[in-house]
Amino acid sequence: MVWKTIARHFIAQPAAPRKANSAAVAALRQRLTAAGHEKLGRSLAIRHVAAGSCNGCELELRATQNLIYDLTQYGLSFTPSPRHADILLITGVAGGNMLTAVREAREAMPDPVLVIAVGDCAVDGGVFKGSPAIAGGADAMLQVDLVVAGCPPAPAQIIEGLLALLEANDTAPRPVRVPR
Amino acid sequence: MRLLSPEDWRDFPGKFIALWTDAHYAYALYQPAQLVATPLVDGAYPALSHRGAAWFQRLAHDSNGHKAIGAADTRPAIEHFRSPDGTAAWPEFSSPGGEGIHQVAVGPIHAAIIEPGHFRFSLRGEEVLKLEARLGYSHKGTLGLIRGKSPRLAARFAARVSGDATVAHGIAFAHAAEAALGVTPPERAVYLRAVMAEIERLANHGGDIGAIAGDVGFAFLDARFAWHREALCEAARAAFGHRLMMDMVIPGGAAGDILPGGMAAILAAVLALENELPSLTRVFEDYASLQDRLVGTGIVSPQLAQAYAAGGFTGRASGQDHDARVSPGYAPYEHFGLEIPVEQDGDVAARIRIRLAEIIESIRFIRDMLKNLPDGALAVAMPAESGSGLGVAESFRGPVWYWLSIDSGVITDVFIADASTLQWPLLEIAATTAILADFPLINKSINASYSGVDL
Numbered sequence: 001m002v003w004k005t006i007a008r009h010f011i012a013q014p015a016a017p018r019k020a021n022s023a024a025v026a027a028l029r030q031r032l033t034a035a036g037h038e039k040l041g042r043s044l045a046i047r048h049v050a051a052g053s054c055n056g057c058e059l060e061l062r063a064t065q066n067l068i069y070d071l072t073q074y075g076l077s078f079t080p081s082p083r084h085a086d087i088l089l090i091t092g093v094a095g096g097n098m099l100t101a102v103r104e105a106r107e108a109m110p111d112p113v114l115v116i117a118v119g120d121c122a123v124d125g126g127v128f129k130g131s132p133a134i135a136g137g138a139d140a141m142l143q144v145d146l147v148v149a150g151c152p153p154a155p156a157q158i159i160e161g162l163l164a165l166l167e168a169n170d171t172a173p174r175p176v177r178v179p180r
Numbered sequence: 181m182r183l184l185s186p187e188d189w190r191d192f193p194g195k196f197i198a199l200w201t202d203a204h205y206a207y208a209l210y211q212p213a214q215l216v217a218t219p220l221v222d223g224a225y226p227a228l229s230h231r232g233a234a235w236f237q238r239l240a241h242d243s244n245g246h247k248a249i250g251a252a253d254t255r256p257a258i259e260h261f262r263s264p265d266g267t268a269a270w271p272e273f274s275s276p277g278g279e280g281i282h283q284v285a286v287g288p289i290h291a292a293i294i295e296p297g298h299f300r301f302s303l304r305g306e307e308v309l310k311l312e313a314r315l316g317y318s319h320k321g322t323l324g325l326i327r328g329k330s331p332r333l334a335a336r337f338a339a340r341v342s343g344d345a346t347v348a349h350g351i352a353f354a355h356a357a358e359a360a361l362g363v364t365p366p367e368r369a370v371y372l373r374a375v376m377a378e379i380e381r382l383a384n385h386g387g388d389i390g391a392i393a394g395d396v397g398f399a400f401l402d403a404r405f406a407w408h409r410e411a412l413c414e415a416a417r418a419a420f421g422h423r424l425m426m427d428m429v430i431p432g433g434a435a436g437d438i439l440p441g442g443m444a445a446i447l448a449a450v451l452a453l454e455n456e457l458p459s460l461t462r463v464f465e466d467y468a469s470l471q472d473r474l475v476g477t478g479i480v481s482p483q484l485a486q487a488y489a490a491g492g493f494t495g496r497a498s499g500q501d502h503d504a505r506v507s508p509g510y511a512p513y514e515h516f517g518l519e520i521p522v523e524q525d526g527d528v529a530a531r532i533r534i535r536l537a538e539i540i541e542s543i544r545f546i547r548d549m550l551k552n553l554p555d556g557a558l559a560v561a562m563p564a565e566s567g568s569g570l571g572v573a574e575s576f577r578g579p580v581w582y583w584l585s586i587d588s589g590v591i592t593d594v595f596i597a598d599a600s601t602l603q604w605p606l607l608e609i610a611a612t613t614a615i616l617a618d619f620p621l622i623n624k625s626i627n628a629s630y631s632g633v634d635l
Contacts, residue, residue: 048293049289049296050289050293050294050295050296050318051296052296052317052318052319052320053295053318053343053631054318054340054341054342054343054346054631055294055295055342055343055344055629055630055631056340056343056344056346056424056426057343058293058294058295058343059343059344059387059424060423061293062293062391063406063409063410063413066403066406066407066409066410067403067406067407068407068410078293080291080292092318093320095296095317095318095319095320096319097258097288097316097317097318097319098288098296098317098318101288101289101296101317105289126340127325127336127337127340128320128321128322128325128340130325131320131321131322131324131325132321132324133319133320133321133324134320134321151340151426152343152424154417154423
């Protein structure tokens with residue numbers, strides 16, 4: 001049994017590497033440059049906040065960490081603490097009851113911060129658009145750098161979005177350090 | 181529906197499932213599917229003493245402004261921020277008296293990739309004396325959005341009440357709309373719905389068992405079950421075009437047929453799970469370090485489960501033999517016979533054992549249903565008529581109930597009772613049987629939906 005598994009691993013072809021959509025990278029690069037965004041390191045930590053989702057996006061977000069998608073191979077990881085995070089990843093609508101919590105999470109993060117809206121609800125409210133209980137999508141609370149549409153977006157789509165962010169970040173100007 | 185006097189309403193015996201109000205009546209639902217109502221007087225109705233009724237009464241107050249006279253618990257359910265600038269003060273959370281008792285606040289933003297909710301623990305050392313869950317953070321106004329729409333349009337909202345149970349919610353909603361308008365969906369659609377519901381059950385049971393193992397640092401089971409969950413999601417995509425099978429169930433039938441190659445994909449994913457399940461079960465049962473964390477943790481006693489009429493694996497792990505697929509029952513399960521596994525221990529380990537047993541049953545269902553898949557149409561039109569109806573479906577976490585009132589093909593009123601509503605209070609009590617560090621484990625083992633109750 002074990003030998004069979006080992007043999008299979010020798011024969012198996014590695015999966016094609018995932019790549020970010022080049023158009024998305026170019027557009028993002030332009031936006032980050034225009035906003036004067038400073039370059040972050042290469043290994044980025046993500047703080048996820050569900051601001052009013054149906055928990056579908058969370059399922060797919062969690063799946064990015066499984067052994068098939070293996071998010072950490074790209075240097076990306078989820079962190080519980082906003083203090084350690086470079087990316088604020090929002091799922092769900094801007095729920096009225098979550099506005100304060102999202103604002104406080106953003107304030108707890110050290111600048112510069114990249115903000116991603118994942119899923120149709122975070123993009124513009126999705127099917128819940130127009131509900132009096134919500135303020136809209138993530139852009140009703142924060143300035144959003146990248147959106148990943150889908151209801152919910154598949155793990156591969158989420159990873160491609162994050163890769164676009166990594167690539168665009170790579171060409172952002174390095175922060176100017178003032179000598180002490 | 182039976183109309184009751186306020187006295188009969190208050191004293192009605194039975195296992196309570198849900199309570200809601202519309203413009204004229206307060207409704208209460210009892211097992212297996214008994215609906216009673218009492219007229220509202222000045223926007224108020226007598227409170228029910230059933231332990232599960234509190235959340236529903238709080239929700240009716242917040243969403244419709246109707247008061248439950250004599251209710252002991254009048255905390256807000258979803259309206260936490262009444263002031264226009266959204267900066268309402270935090271409420272006082274009470275602690276049991278005694279020396280050295282302190283509170284720990286968790287949330288609404290949690291450490292893991294999950295939905296928002298606030299937990300307030302009262303602790304003595306590590307021992308949890310009291311847990312108060314403050315929900316409502318993912319409130320999106322779903323009930324209001326469903327009103328004024330046709331059943332077909334509104335199905336999109338039912339599919340997004342709780343994304344992990346999107347198929348079950350879709351089926352319960354469709355059952356309610358079909359009951360209200362006297363529609364019988366075609367057999368093929370009924371079978372396809374059930375296949376989707378069982379795939380959903382497998383994916384969630386597997387994923388959650390793995391996640392619980394992962395929570396205690398047992399990465400092997402987490403990795404293997406996540407792999408199977410992924411295989412099931414990809415099979416669902418191959419068969420129905422969507423990894424979670426969202427929007428596939430519509431009132432009157434199914435939105436599409438099983439795609440070419442889909443059946444083979446489902447059967448392959450199910451076979452892979454079936455082949456590995458015995459060895460995964462053995463690992464779960466044999467590793468002392470795993471069992472040590474799970475056995476005796478987060479106990480829900482059978483008496484408690486009975487008092488709350490808890491459904492799903494949470495109820496079945498605590499001596500309740502209720503399953504909506506059998507009672508009240510719905511098509512096509514009557515053709516396949518269902519073994520309901522029941523345990524008495526009521527701890528995290530028992531809930532996992534129930535879910536492992538349910539995986540085996542679901543695999544059998546999927547095979548049998550696909551083998552006997554009837555030919556024919558996929559959906560029938562919904563007439564623009566009037567009526568009201570109840571619908572139920574057994575989601576992976578328990579029964580999901582929908583009540584719809586339809587006027588000339590437009591939904592005028594709706595209520596949704598996810599199984600989670602009766603499980604959150606159980607979590608609050610189960611948490612007090614363990615230490616704080618065990619809470620994530622207990623929470624995951626019950627896995628009540630936040631979005632499903634915040635509506």
